[in-house]
Amino acid sequence: MAVVNWLKRHFVVIAGLVTLAYLLLPNVVVTVFSFNRPKGRFNYEWQEFSTDAWRDPCGVSGLCGSLSVSLQIAFWATLGATLLGTLIAFALVRYRFRARGAINSLIFLPMAMPEVVMAASLLTLFLNMGAQLGFWTILIAHIMFCLSFVVTAVKARVMSMDPRLEQAAQDLYAGPVQTFLRVTLPIAAPGIAAGALLAFALSFDDFIITNFNAGSTVTFPMFVWGSAQRGTPVQINVIGTAMFVVAVLFVLASMAVGNRRKKQKA
């Protein structure tokens, strides 16, 4: 009975931790199997410990090339989507104008559409225009689907901003440009950064839309997809592990910066 009572009292904690374990289990497997030395093509069964793959992550032809393609696309897509998205977010929060409802819908719809529908329709457009599928069509597609997410992230931040701060700046004789650069932009920056980070993650990891519009260009997710059929090299697990570690460190660092700011304010 004691056990049952204990389980009852801590039900939420136990169930929550089980879910967390379910979420992290694949990451653990990816990390462990990055130290495997597989026999044959597939890296699905544990054979013996080895650090070969870590010492030579680019040892598989095409892997690091695809990584660099993905990084380039993610960089430019983030830049484009963040720029366009921030402008839209400011317009939507700061101004009342006609067609506001229609524009809100146009921004919401890409997020409510299954990716395969967007991917397929974009492909029909490119085929009809006779566009050469490759780097540029991927970039266009990525900016398109990242845009809505940036708008939502920036909008949330700008909405919670006190307009009196800008009025105060203007009362102190700051010009519009000065007000924007010294007051508005710094306050909106966390929202813009969050939007940019999200855009980068979405673009870097996108498979479905890229699969339709890539032509013969191979991004990292495309490389992983292809290798799943041919036999996955251990190096893919190395990259997966490295990405996880970098992501955790990055978030930890950004939180440390945030904490220091809070302390400075106090």
Place this chain on the structure above:
Amino acid sequence: MATLTEAPPPLTPAAPEKKTKPPRRRGRLVPYWLLLPGILWLLVFFALPMVYQASTSVQTGSLEEGYKVTWHFATYWDALSEYYPQFLRSVLYAGSATILCLLLGYPLAYLIAFRAGRWRNLIMILVIAPFFTSFLIRTLAWKTILADGGPVVGALNTLHVLDVTSWLGMTQGDRVLATPLAVVCGLTYNFLPFMILPLYTSLERIDPRLHEAANDLYARPVTTFRRVTFPLSMPGVVSGTLLTFIPATGDYVNADLLGSTDTRMVGNVIQSQFLRILDYPTAAALSFILMAAILVMVTVYIRRSGTEDLV
């Protein structure tokens, strides 16, 4: 459609819009200049492609001779009658995954919002970090986890879980890979963060004093949850289920990597029609039917779930 488009952004907590007039600016055209580049992008690369797809779906012809618009609506009927099993399967798998995500995600979101204390940030990072690592690599890892004769399948066998799932048609014999169960497991895994984050945002906004009040009024924990916490978290439940169900219905990655030819979903059909068979009219029609089906289901769902602030 109108109800869908009025919904607030799903992933971020929407602050109530201020009713006060925004500061006046010179030039009434300013907002239009700000909007122009981004909206143009969406019109040309999101709205226009939909029009092209609509026109492709009513074309006939062949790849060699070219396609012409002949208003051949029968393509829709043919596609639907040939591929309705895949449609049903998509809805079934995505629906099961959504329910599992809700059951699994709710306790974790609750844990982060109310119980985690100083562990909150760490758990948050562990939920978000997988977002930044390739989901394809993680999905492939499920092949190792669910491998025939592996520890997971062995345990499920000893506990006679596989007997039950086999009887339900979710597995075959003593394997999990290449069965519907594996696909649903992958879908649940892939879209779980999309459930947890909106749930967390809506739970976090609940005033803990409401729990104390319910407690003071002699409500047992279960009653407090049923009458106070859960109703107040409905916006999170609705946006979480939508964020899980919509992408899961169109997904073809899980069905391809973890399933077999018997688990093909509508996304798999669209993908192979477009990229391998090159039958563009059928593919376009299928993708339109999928879009329409999802819009209808989502609209009905939002109406019925009755969360005012989402409609």
